Amino acid sequence: xxxxxxxxxxxxxxxxRVQGLTRAFDGRRVIDDLELTLRPGEFTALLGRSGCGKxxxxxxxAGLDRxxxxxxxxxxxxxxxxxxxxLMPWKRVWRNVLLGLPGNPDRATAERALAEVxxxxxxxxxxxxxxxxxxxxxxxxxxxxxxxxxLLLDEPFGALDALTRIKAQQLxxxxxxxxxxxxxxxxxxxxxxxxxxxxxLVMRDGVIAYETPxxxxxxxxxxxPDFTALRAELLSQLGVDAPARTT
Numbered sequence: 001x002x003x004x005x006x007x008x009x010x011x012x013x014x015x016x017r018v019q020g021l022t023r024a025f026d027g028r029r030v031i032d033d034l035e036l037t038l039r040p041g042e043f044t045a046l047l048g049r050s051g052c053g054k055x056x057x058x059x060x061x062a063g064l065d066r067x068x069x070x071x072x073x074x075x076x077x078x079x080x081x082x083x084x085x086x087l088m089p090w091k092r093v094w095r096n097v098l099l100g101l102p103g104n105p106d107r108a109t110a111e112r113a114l115a116e117v118x119x120x121x122x123x124x125x126x127x128x129x130x131x132x133x134x135x136x137x138x139x140x141x142x143x144x145x146x147x148x149x150x151l152l153l154d155e156p157f158g159a160l161d162a163l164t165r166i167k168a169q170q171l172x173x174x175x176x177x178x179x180x181x182x183x184x185x186x187x188x189x190x191x192x193x194x195x196x197x198x199x200x201l202v203m204r205d206g207v208i209a210y211e212t213p214x215x216x217x218x219x220x221x222x223x224x225p226d227f228t229a230l231r232a233e234l235l236s237q238l239g240v241d242a243p244a245r246t247t
Contacts, residue, residue: 015040015182016061016150021070023056030056032206033070040149043176043183045193047238048203054186057203058154061184075149075182083155085139087127094123097142105145113145114138116178117171133164137171144175151176153185157192169195173218190234194227195220202237210237 016038023031030053038044048054059065060072062080087096094110101109111123117137127135136156143151153172157165173196176183187193193200194214202210212233216226235241 015042015075016184017071017073018061019071021057021060021068021072023053023060023065023068029206031060031068034207036201036208038150038182038184040182041180043185043196043198045185045187045197045200046203047187047190047193047200047234049238050188052203053206054203055154058152058184058186061150062152077146077148078150078152079143079146079148080152080154081136081139081143081156083158085127085135087130087135087138089127091127092123093119093125093127093130093138096127096138097145099142101145109145110141113141116144116175117141131164132160133168136160136168140172140175144179149181151179151181151183153183155186155188158188172196190231190238191222193234194230195222200230200234202234204237 016036018034018036021031021034021036022029034057036057046054046057056065058080060068061074062078063074064080087093088099091099094107094114097110097113098105107123111120114120114123117140119134119137119141122130122134122138127138130138139156156172157168160168169192172183176196185193185196194216197214199211199213201208204210212230214230216224216230220227222228222231
């Protein structure tokens with residue numbers, strides 16, 4: 001069971017709970033007394049302008065940054081996928097999937113995760129032979145093989161072309177519904193947030209400044225009037241006027 005700790009990350013079996021989180025760099029508070037709760041199985045999208053602290057928060061939840069003040073409770077089993085796939089070029093794809101996994105997992109374990117993301121035929125390939133979308137799917141497989149209760153995604157589609165990005169978004173939505181883990185997606189893309197998330201958060205001045213449920217039926221359509229209204233509201237919260245859509 002997790003207990004409150006100061007300046008460290010405690011693990012727990014369920015959802016995320018953050019209390020009074022502060023992270024400063026050279027005396028400047030990037031995260032300032034932040035409060036956050038993520039429910040088990042919930043898909044949450046975190047939006048905000050560049051430099052607002054989104055990725056810093058994700059790194060803290062992943063356990064990659066411990067120079068903090070406050071209490072952070074996260075599931076013991078968690079995994080992260082970044083915008084860059086970060087595959088080791090000297091290791092076959094299946095070995096990349098198992099990289100850092102405790103114990104002595106065999107190739108079949110990696111191949112099950114690769115099959116989930118549609119890469120079952122690329123298990124023995126070298127990373128340099130993969131397309132950008134395939135490399136990102138391999139990165140997702142590396143996260144999924146850890147059977148996470150919390151999946152952290154730091155703009156994982158940002159480097160993909162438009163069509164590949166749509167496919168990757170659909171894949172993540174399917175994996176989440178199948179796996180049932182909590183997901184925190186950091187993104188700059190408002191439409192992406194609304195297509196995938198149960199709840200959208202806007203980070204500003206080091207805190208969660210705004211949040212809204214995304215109570216839209218799935219699959220979602222960007223021309224749905226309710227989708228359009230939520231999109232306009234989120235853009236407003238981000239300081240952007242929503243452009244009028246042409247037909």
